[in-house]
Amino acid sequence: QVQVVESGGGLVQAGGSLRLSCAASGSIFSINAMGWHRQAPGKQRELVATSTSAGRTDYADSVKGRFTISRDNAKKTLYLQMNSLQPEDTAVYYCHTEAKPYILGPWRDYWGQGTQVTVSS
Numbered sequence: 674q675v676q677v678v679e680s681g682g683g684l685v686q687a688g689g690s691l692r693l694s695c696a697a698s699g700s701i702f703s704i705n706a707m708g709w710h711r712q713a714p715g716k717q718r719e720l721v722a723t724s725t726s727a728g729r730t731d732y733a734d735s736v737k738g739r740f741t742i743s744r745d746n747a748k749k750t751l752y753l754q755m756n757s758l759q760p761e762d763t764a765v766y767y768c769h770t771e772a773k774p775y776i777l778g779p780w781r782d783y784w785g786q787g788t789q790v791t792v793s794s
Contacts, residue, residue: 682788
């Protein structure tokens with residue numbers, strides 16, 4: 674089965690940086706879009722950044738200019754470089770991927786367990 678695992682979260686002071694990684698493994702025939710979402714306590718889950726297989730990237734207005742999403746297709750790994758972190762960035766960050774587990778299989782959405790990012794003032 675397909676597995677998605679995030680890493681790189683932690684505690685950082687305002688103005689600091691973190692780099693998140695997301696590795697997809699298991700039975701994967703093809704991967705289309707990948708992205709990062711986040712959810713803070715008491716808030717709705719929101720889209721942070723996306724990356725398509727064609728290389729197009731997009732960002733939420735709140736993180737533009739501070740976050741950079743990238744992917745290594747050969748390693749089936751997604752990254753999120755986060756700079757100039759602020760307390761409002763505190764949340765659990767989730768990795769999402771749209772993948773086909775085998776040649777004749779359906780396209781499905783897969784999610785990681787999340788990694789905690791805490792930014793102190």
